[in-house]
Amino acid sequence: MDVAVSVQGISHAYGKNRVLDNLWFDVPQGAFFTIIGPNGSGKSTLMRLISGVLRYGAGDVQLLGRSLKSYGGKQLAKRVAYVPQTVSAEFPFSVQELVMLGRSPHQGMLGMNSGKDYEIARQAMAFTNVDHLKERTLDQISGGERQRVFIARAICQGPEIMLLDEPASALDLAHQVMLMDLLDRLKQETGITIVMVSHDINLAAMYSDEMVLIAGGSVVKKGPADHVLDARVLEDIFGCPFLIDTNPLGNVPRIFPVPDKFKSLI
Amino acid sequence: MTHRSIAFRITLVTVVLSLFLGLAMFLGLGIGSTSQGLSTVWKTLVSPETSDSTMTAIIWRIRFPRVLMAMMAGAVLSTGGLVFQALLRNPLAEPYILGVSGGSAIGAIIGIILGLSRFPGVGITAFMGSMVTLVLVVIMSSGRSSLKKDSMLLSGVVVNSFCSAVIMFLISLTQNNKIHNIMFWLMGDLSSSDLNQAGILAMSIIPCFIIIFVLSHAMNILLMGSEMAHSMGVNIRVVTSVLLITSSFMVSATVCHCGLMGFVGLVVPHIFRLALGPDHRVLVPACILGGGAYMVLCDLLARWIPRQGEMPVGVITAMIGAPLFIMLLKRGRS
Numbered sequence: 001m002d003v004a005v006s007v008q009g010i011s012h013a014y015g016k017n018r019v020l021d022n023l024w025f026d027v028p029q030g031a032f033f034t035i036i037g038p039n040g041s042g043k044s045t046l047m048r049l050i051s052g053v054l055r056y057g058a059g060d061v062q063l064l065g066r067s068l069k070s071y072g073g074k075q076l077a078k079r080v081a082y083v084p085q086t087v088s089a090e091f092p093f094s095v096q097e098l099v100m101l102g103r104s105p106h107q108g109m110l111g112m113n114s115g116k117d118y119e120i121a122r123q124a125m126a127f128t129n130v131d132h133l134k135e136r137t138l139d140q141i142s143g144g145e146r147q148r149v150f151i152a153r154a155i156c157q158g159p160e161i162m163l164l165d166e167p168a169s170a171l172d173l174a175h176q177v178m179l180m181d182l183l184d185r186l187k188q189e190t191g192i193t194i195v196m197v198s199h200d201i202n203l204a205a206m207y208s209d210e211m212v213l214i215a216g217g218s219v220v221k222k223g224p225a226d227h228v229l230d231a232r233v234l235e236d237i238f239g240c241p242f243l244i245d246t247n248p249l250g251n252v253p254r255i256f257p258v259p260d261k262f263k264s265l266i
Numbered sequence: 267m268t269h270r271s272i273a274f275r276i277t278l279v280t281v282v283l284s285l286f287l288g289l290a291m292f293l294g295l296g297i298g299s300t301s302q303g304l305s306t307v308w309k310t311l312v313s314p315e316t317s318d319s320t321m322t323a324i325i326w327r328i329r330f331p332r333v334l335m336a337m338m339a340g341a342v343l344s345t346g347g348l349v350f351q352a353l354l355r356n357p358l359a360e361p362y363i364l365g366v367s368g369g370s371a372i373g374a375i376i377g378i379i380l381g382l383s384r385f386p387g388v389g390i391t392a393f394m395g396s397m398v399t400l401v402l403v404v405i406m407s408s409g410r411s412s413l414k415k416d417s418m419l420l421s422g423v424v425v426n427s428f429c430s431a432v433i434m435f436l437i438s439l440t441q442n443n444k445i446h447n448i449m450f451w452l453m454g455d456l457s458s459s460d461l462n463q464a465g466i467l468a469m470s471i472i473p474c475f476i477i478i479f480v481l482s483h484a485m486n487i488l489l490m491g492s493e494m495a496h497s498m499g500v501n502i503r504v505v506t507s508v509l510l511i512t513s514s515f516m517v518s519a520t521v522c523h524c525g526l527m528g529f530v531g532l533v534v535p536h537i538f539r540l541a542l543g544p545d546h547r548v549l550v551p552a553c554i555l556g557g558g559a560y561m562v563l564c565d566l567l568a569r570w571i572p573r574q575g576e577m578p579v580g581v582i583t584a585m586i587g588a589p590l591f592i593m594l595l596k597r598g599r600s
Binding site: 051072073075076080081082084087091092101111112 | 496499500
């Protein structure tokens with residue numbers, strides 16, 4: 001299978017504080033891939049390095065077989081889209097205007113829209129089920145709708161890889177599942193590789209083809225959920241005991257952190 | 267609104283506001299201390315050879331340069347405000363409030379005291395002054411994003427009062443009669459405009475407007491935050507520095523010709539953002555034309571309201587702008 005993202009020995013430090021240390025892993029093309037790990041493990045930094053927001057020193061990131069450093073800005077934007085955790089809404093763009101911004105890597109400086117651009121934006125809004133909101137502004141829609149709008153915008157870039165930084169973290173349970181369903185459908189129907197940072201390990205386990213667990217700036221485990229989610233390893237990393245059983249919905253592991261008052265039971 | 271193509275909206279806004287600007291300029295040329303009917307003024311404008319020569323002289327030699335300067339100052343300050351608001355993602359940013367105008371004024375006064383020529387000497391010192399204050403404000407307000415909004419205003423206030431102090435310091439140090447008019451100039455003075463000056467200002471600001479318009483869509487994308495803009499292929503460092511340098515350059519050019527006029531860059535972009543939405547490809551031409559018209563009308567009020575003489579136009583712009591600023595600040599907090 002071809003490799004979409006290949007992280008090859010990258011390290012990163014903020015000042016003297018080393019966050020990532022010689023990290024290696026591959027994301028297969030067309031996979032739903034999740035990066036998990038405790039707070040401060042360098043997940044978000046990793047995401048920012050892969051998306052090119054931060055520059056890396058040592059090592060390399062290969063995207064679709066080419067070094068990230070060899071891409072021009074717009075060239076990269078046509079192949080890789082990025083959905084940040086939160087987006088400011090200081091200025092009231094309408095949903096449609098915002099989704100259309102996703103076409104800008106394919107347009108000239110002034111971003112003049114062609115009929116094709118409108119058609120692509122219409123399809124993206126229909127796919128993410130936000131077309132009925134297109135005249136509204138961001139502050140007039142809910143958090144779940146907002147995330148779908150930003151995914152529609154990312155789809156408009158026509159990417160082969162979509163990077164998401166905890167897209168579901170601010171949503172309620174039902175909206176989390178709806179959002180993940182949407183990403184899963186996107187992967188199935190278009191073959192876009194999904195790379196996501198997630199705090200919600202159970203949610204991630206239900207959708208991911210592969211996961212990578214990072215801690216202390218390096219890869220601890222990588223592979224399918226049932227391989228990565230090992231109670232002893234998780235306890236070491238998170239500093240809290242875990243119970244693991246099987247998700248009643250299917251052959252996927254399910255984890256519980258064990259609170260102090262139940263510790264006597266295990 | 268969004269169904270219309272963007273080219274159509276830009277054209278429509280340009281045509282309508284050009285007409286409005288034309289009307290404002292006609293009023294600006296027509297109304298003054300020697301009052302004639304507007305029809306006489308119209309006649310003088312369309313057929314100068316058949317009309318009264320004093321009237322022609324008043325209109326073309328005295329009022330015309332002044333109206334031109336007002337128009338350009340309004341266009342520059344409004345567009346400058348729009349750019350600062352987009353880059354700092356804060357609708358309260360404005361050249362005067364940020365202290366950029368004050369910095370230019372210090373630079374200009376230093377240039378005058380050193381005895382440099384108005385162009386390019388004083389222009390260069392004014393530009394340097396504006397860049398120094400801009401860098402100061404940006405450094406002071408960068409950092410944690412949650413504090414950004416208030417800290418930017420606070421930095422602006424600090425930089426601004428520092429600028430006023432330095433200006434007064436410089437004025438009291440010098441006995442130079444070249445700055446006898448400086449107090450008037452500080453509040454925005456259009457009364458000493460001449461055509462030559464207007465020509466120089468026009469040549470310095472027109473390229474700036476072109477650059478800003480070309481980068482207007484990049485400003486739209488920058489509003490989504492730097493991470494997102496980066497992922498959409500915008501070279502943030504280049505776009506931001508080009509926009510900051512261009513807008514401080516044109517603001518300082520305007521300040522050294524016309525003095526300080528506050529809040530214009532707040533009022534005009536705010537009105538157009540309400541009326542036309544947040545798309546900078548529409549807002550840039552709207553602020554250039556509409557800002558020009560706004561300042562021509564403010565200048566008209568400054569000449570028309572006092573029984574005797576006139577008041578600095580900065581008095582009018584501040585009296586309109588400051589209450590709006592407070593209103594915006596209050597609404598932003600709630």
